[in-house]
Amino acid sequence: MTNASQAAVIVVGAGPAGLTAALYLARYRREVLVLHDGNSRALRIPKTHNAPGFPDGIEGTELIDRMSAHATEFGARIEQAEITDIERTAKGFRLTSTAGTSWESRAVILASGIFLNQVDLPHDVHEGAIKADVLRYCPVCDGYEHSGRRIGVIGCDADGAAEALFLRQYSDDITLMPLSHPELSGEQAAEMAEAGIAVKTGALAALEPHEDRMDVRLEGRDAALTFDVIYPALGCRPRAELATQLGISLLDEGCVPAEAVKDSGVRGFFAAGDVVAGLDQISVAMGHGAMAATNAHNWLREQDRHTLQATD
Ligand SMILES: Cc1cc2nc3c(=O)[nH]c(=O)nc-3n(C[C@H](O)[C@H](O)[C@H](O)COP(=O)(O)OP(=O)(O)OC[C@H]3O[C@@H](n4cnc5c(N)ncnc54)[C@H](O)[C@@H]3O)c2cc1C
Incomplete structure (x- = not known):
């Protein structure tokens, strides 16, 4: 045929x-x-x-x-x-x-x-942030390289919580932030608190990648949060x-x-x-x-x- x-x-x-x-x-x-x-x-x-x-x-x-x-x-x-x-x-x-x-x-x-389900950034900006090492998607791959750094995890649900806990072995400065709204159960929230992981509220308003850091703007906050690297946990x-x-x-x-x-x-x-x-x-x-x-x-x-x- x-x-x-x-x-x-x-x-x-x-x-x-x-x-x-x-x-x-x-x-x-x-x-x-x-x-x-x-x-x-x-x-x-x-x-x-x-x-x-x-x-x-x-x-x-x-x-x-x-x-x-x-x-x-x-x-x-x-x-x-x-x-x-x-x-x-x-x-x-x-x-x-x-x-x-x-x-x-x-x-x-x-x-x-x-x-990958990615954060919403223009393609070139997104790929530039990956190359600059301020945006990563795989803690198993490169969590080690971010030891002791300020790490933000986006995705305040069970997956985000698991990723934040995994990264906790590399840094004591971990912050979990929602994409839209926190979906942590009471048990997961307690686990974050016990592990010393900060949990923020407020939907993600903007990501501002720089050469050496990522600024994150959450709704309801004037000041940006600053991280050395961001890990979206979006599946x-x-x-x-x-x-x-x-x-x-x-x-x-x-x-x-x-x-x-x-x-x-x-x-x-x-x-x-x-x-x-x-x-x-x-x-x-x-x-x-x-x-x-x-x-x-x-x-x-x-x-x-x-x-x-x-x-x-
Ligand atoms: C930024 C980043 C950093 C990473 N760092 C690491 C790391 O340090 N260590 C590590 O182990 N892993 C890392 N990974 C993950 C790693 O890249 C993947 O695990 C690996 O590439 C998987 O290999 P694969 O062959 O299964 O899939 P892929 O490498 O994704 O290849 C899939 C292939 O299928 C093709 N394809 C798919 N659908 C079709 C279609 N319909 N028709 C024709 N072709 C198709 C694509 O073109 C591609 O060639 C990283 C990933 C990213 C994005």
Whole structure:
């Protein structure tokens, strides 16, 4: 029906999960095609300090460049395209892009990541604040780098409270502020007080990033609050639409269930990285990528009636 180009495995996503999967599959001598729309979250990391093997840190763009070169060195192809549709075919899957191009494959690995729910700032200002290190979204990633600093957490609900408590191990100057209104239970408010975390009221009126600080204006206060860094705790939107199109049920938070690294319930379809429920980290995404690739490879071997399994 189409002149769709073919690959044994298509990987959707060129972040740490997708590029690790591509590397493994290429080294299993599979024909692998990576399709991506240029939105890896890793590309936004000014410098990560918890990617194992890089004690001096590595910029996200450099990490992705190195990983892309590594995968293509072994034969993986990488093309830019936004995939909007996936359907089952007799031989596997057909994926179609916004431009109407189609590709077919026997297996698919979805490594499509998440979109963060962000604070409302113009794009350039927002990205500039991330680079300046006054706006961060991931305490697990870089809480350590903000030890002893004045830290503000935006999102006065259970998630914000959990994030503030997590950051408390790094600083005794933590303030929790609402996006619109505080939603802490009495128990959570008491926990904040006990931990020495200040809780402010008043909806967020404005964020004013500077080179070395973030000023926060809350409704009902004349003076701005000043912080060295702000962590919005506003959740995320997993990019799981393609899994949904195949009938895979998502978890409440919109993630693909963790089992999909091995078995999504749709034969030949696997998932890896942030789109899967778990810890959203580079090292986890890489581990998922390796596992999903090996599971896809073994599944293809099984289809081809090979019996030896690659297990380690
Ligand atoms: C500012 C910032 C700092 C961070 N710091 C750290 C850190 O220090 N340490 C750490 O471990 N983690 C950090 N992270 C998190 C880290 O970036 C992610 O955990 C990691 O990138 C997840 O990898 P992934 O491959 O699952 O997803 P991503 O890297 O987000 O890649 C997703 C890929 O899927 C593609 N894609 C999605 N949907 C489609 C579609 N429909 N069609 C085509 N392509 C699609 C995207 O283009 C992209 O290539 C940080 C994140 C941010 C934003």
